[in-house]
Amino acid sequence: MAKELISFVETTVNSESSFLNHISQEIWKNPELKFEETFAHDLLVKVLKEKRFTVQEHYVMPTAFRAEFQSKVPGPTVVVICEYDALPRIGHACGHNLIAESGLGAGLAIKTAMEKNPNIPGKVVVLGTPAEEGGAGKITLLSAGAFEGVDAALMVHPGPLDHLYTPFIGVSRATVQFNGKEAHASGYPWDGVNALDAAVACYTNYSHLRQHIKPDCRIHAIITKGGDAPNVIPGHTELKVHCRSATTKDLENLNKKVAACAESAAIATGCTYKIIPDKEPAYESLMTNSVLAERYKKYAEHFGVKFCDSNPKAIPFMASSDMGNVSHVVPSIHPTYSIGTTAVNHSVGFTEASGAPEAQPATLITAKAMALLALDVLLDKEFLSEAKRRFQKDLKEDKGEE
Ligand SMILES: [Zn+2]
Ligand SMILES: [Zn+2]
Structure with a gap:
């Protein structure tokens, strides 16, 4: 110029x-x-x-x-x-x-x-x-x-x-819901299906996964619903999770792994689960x-x-x-x-x-x-x-x- x-x-x-x-x-x-x-x-x-x-x-x-x-x-x-x-x-x-x-x-x-x-x-x-x-x-x-x-x-x-x-980096956001079955936590715990155990297992899976993701990837999550009373086996829990990655391809792969964290937690605890993407569109990298x-x-x-x-x-x-x-x-x-x-x-x-x-x-x-x-x-x-x-x-x- x-x-x-x-x-x-x-x-x-x-x-x-x-x-x-x-x-x-x-x-x-x-x-x-x-x-x-x-x-x-x-x-x-x-x-x-x-x-x-x-x-x-x-x-x-x-x-x-x-x-x-x-x-x-x-x-x-x-x-x-x-x-x-x-x-x-x-x-x-x-x-x-x-x-x-x-x-x-x-x-x-x-x-x-x-x-x-x-x-x-x-x-x-x-x-x-x-x-x-x-x-x-x-x-x-x-x-x-x-x-x-x-x-x-x-x-x-x-x-x-x-x-x-x-x-x-790109970010996708979702809510993860676990559904189990309420029961008296002392009287009949064997009748319950513990959705809080599923949420905790899911969160722990995220933590384990973190060691094996690329340096430009991120996973952060919080448990937003963990049950209503200690003497009731929680029947419904929720987490909010954000995944971030530097490329569209990597974000797709990360989302799959994060989804598997929820699936395995659900299988282990006998709960059902649902992953609901946020209405706000994902920010691309x-x-x-x-x-x-x-x-x-x-x-x-x-x-x-x-x-x-x-x-x-x-x-x-x-x-x-x-x-x-x-x-x-x-x-x-x-x-x-x-x-x-x-x-x-x-x-x-x-x-x-x-x-x-x-x-x-x-x-x-x-x-x-x-x-x-x-x-x-x-x-x-x-x-x-x-x-x-x-x-x-x-x-x-x-x-x-x-
Ligand atoms: Zn800012
Ligand atoms: Zn800014």
């Missing part, structure tokens, strides 16, 4: 730094739970309109929005994503106020560059995606066609470390598009970022996100970036860090690097084709077809 365009993007984001910080601070001071992000929605919609984007407020969902700017020259479409939901009690402990800021900053820089250089083809979309902390907002948007015709989707996430390829990611890395490094993907001591933030599902439909990136704290996401310390001035320089860098990457997607046909070829290959690998 021409040096002039790089410095133009840098200057544009720098000139908006107070404004971007203000938006981020306002969202941080008014934390809202999933699907209730009306303050953030209204604020972002207002400023995007003021910045002359074409805005669809309440897009698909009451607290989602879509803001577009289209060049007169037809071309690719790039989406930059804003998240803005918070967590119960601890506010912006995942720093989504900063994700809103980086998406807004990148969107503004891309649009300003397109206005200055009318030959840049295509379209930029700033997409407001609610309910990442449970609720699967992006999956609803995907189902409604929000990503149709989109060539690349870009977002970043604050964390303790700079990771380009953060292993966001994040398929970071390496072609896009390496270009993002180049620009982020230009602004001083040092990625720690190759440092074995730097343990990445291994969670799950609905961005995983987007990454299976559109070539995507979702790097995490350090905001200068040792606190980890979903802690009170991270809430403080997300609202602190120290988070600002790093967030502005992500806006610049995303904007420059987006401009490459719009301007460089061969680069975009390469990203799409990589995407098709990754899809096959993820399903275990290659």
